[in-house]
Amino acid sequence: MSPINAGLSRLSFSTQNDGEIQPVDDPGLTKRKKNKRVKSTKSGKSVAVCSGPCKTESAVPPEHGRAVKDIRLQSRPVAPSRVKFPHLSEMPRYTTKLIDIGVNLLGYGTSAFPDFTSVVDQAADSGVSDIVIIGSTIPVSKQAQILVDSWPNSGPEEITGAAAAPARCSLHFMAGCHPCRASDFAPDGGRQALRDVIMAARQQPCIAIGECGLDYKDLSSAADVQREVFREHLELAVELQKPLFLHERGAHTDFVDLLSPYIPRLPSAESACIHCFTGNWEQLQTYLDLGCSIGITGWIAGSRKSSLIAALRTAGWERLRDRLMIESDAPALLPKYIMPKKAESQDEKNVPANLPYVCCALAWILGVDGEEVAKATTDNARRIFLQQTQ
Numbered sequence: 296m297s298p299i300n301a302g303l304s305r306l307s308f309s310t311q312n313d314g315e316i317q318p319v320d321d322p323g324l325t326k327r328k329k330n331k332r333v334k335s336t337k338s339g340k341s342v343a344v345c346s347g348p349c350k351t352e353s354a355v356p357p358e359h360g361r362a363v364k365d366i367r368l369q370s371r372p373v374a375p376s377r378v379k380f381p382h383l384s385e386m387p388r389y390t391t392k393l394i395d396i397g398v399n400l401l402g403y404g405t406s407a408f409p410d411f412t413s414v415v416d417q418a419a420d421s422g423v424s425d426i427v428i429i430g431s432t433i434p435v436s437k438q439a440q441i442l443v444d445s446w447p448n449s450g451p452e453e454i455t456g457a458a459a460a461p462a463r464c465s466l467h468f469m470a471g472c473h474p475c476r477a478s479d480f481a482p483d484g485g486r487q488a489l490r491d492v493i494m495a496a497r498q499q500p501c502i503a504i505g506e507c508g509l510d511y512k513d514l515s516s517a518a519d520v521q522r523e524v525f526r527e528h529l530e531l532a533v534e535l536q537k538p539l540f541l542h543e544r545g546a547h548t549d550f551v552d553l554l555s556p557y558i559p560r561l562p563s564a565e566s567a568c569i570h571c572f573t574g575n576w577e578q579l580q581t582y583l584d585l586g587c588s589i590g591i592t593g594w595i596a597g598s599r600k601s602s603l604i605a606a607l608r609t610a611g612w613e614r615l616r617d618r619l620m621i622e623s624d625a626p627a628l629l630p631k632y633i634m635p636k637k638a639e640s641q642d643e644k645n646v647p648a649n650l651p652y653v654c655c656a657l658a659w660i661l662g663v664d665g666e667e668v669a670k671a672t673t674d675n676a677r678r679i680f681l682q683q684t685q
């Protein structure tokens with residue numbers, strides 16, 4: 296493992312040897328090689344192109360070539376986006392129990408795991424002590440609330456399903472409506488319906504509002520409807536002083552504009568969790584500056600190269616330690632490139648039992664010990680989401 300975390304802000308990197316990371320003591324080297332370059336377009340304009348992960352383009356008139364140079368000097372070097380994961384022969388094991396802060400255990404309106412008790416049991420075998428069920432719609436949130444209230448760890452009530460003994464893995468729930476299902480959220484009664492689900496909890500409280508947010512890459516619910524429903528969730532989080540489990544895809548600017556004014560009114564800034572963060576360094580920096588926490592899924596090991604990998608390395612472990620949590624987002628987002636026997640597993644449905652792979656991939660990318668990542672992410676999840684249950 297390359298010792299890349301220490302002094303990351305001072306160092307830049309070279310990516311020779313197929314992604315092997317070598318700290319370079321000359322920040323200017325990476326700037327000169329990797330940042331802005333200029334290309335000409337048919338219109339005759341020169342365009343400053345960032346060859347880093349953000350892929351942003353800004354039009355620069357040809358006569359202002361000097362301005363491009365100034366931008367280059369001001370921009371921070373972005374760390375390598377490529378990773379060569381270790382070859383694991385078996386699942387990593389950690390002394391610290393892991394908390395999966397986001398599982399679509401009850402699906403997105405249809406059942407994702409018909410035999411979910413065995414899925415939970417398998418997660419416990421992998422060292423996952425707690426699973427938070429995502430509320431993708433109001434009916435799913437209601438199902439999750441009922442399940443969690445009757446789950447062994449939740450209280451003395453009779454246990455449903457196959458789990459007759461005290462569970463080795465606790466279940467928790469959140470309540471919300473995914474932006475892609477925003478059109479199912481009644482504008483005149485949705486917030487009250489959501490409030491009813493949350494207030495119906497008896498043995499275990501609803502630990503967050505979500506998932507909610509904006510998804511402009513799937514406009515099965517129109518963008519203006521998504522924004523309206525997102526506002527309803529934000530208002531409810533402030534009213535009930537609940538953390539937020541937030542989804543953003545292809546809508547960063549609108550999302551930040553809507554969320555920012557609510558941050559000071561939440562229980563804490565970190566209680567706004569950007570779930571399944573897959574963005575670039577600029578976006579990560581915006582969220583960190585707002586004080587948000589960040590959920591990391593198997594997406595980081597869903598490819599060997601991504602702007603997310605570069606963003607996390609650029610931020611560095613010291614800055615991220617108190618902000619990161621891990622989630623499977625199962626059944627999606629199998630962390631396939633760090634799993635053994637990936638050929639067989641590529642088409643498999645993801646399960647919470649794969650969470651140790653997410654922890655391992657995160658540690659590998661950041662160049663820190665896996666146990667340290669396990670402990671920090673568990674501490675963060677307990678502090679931000681689960682302290683309401685204690």
Ligand SMILES: [Zn+2]
Nearest residue numbers: 506542570571
């Ligand atoms: Zn999501």
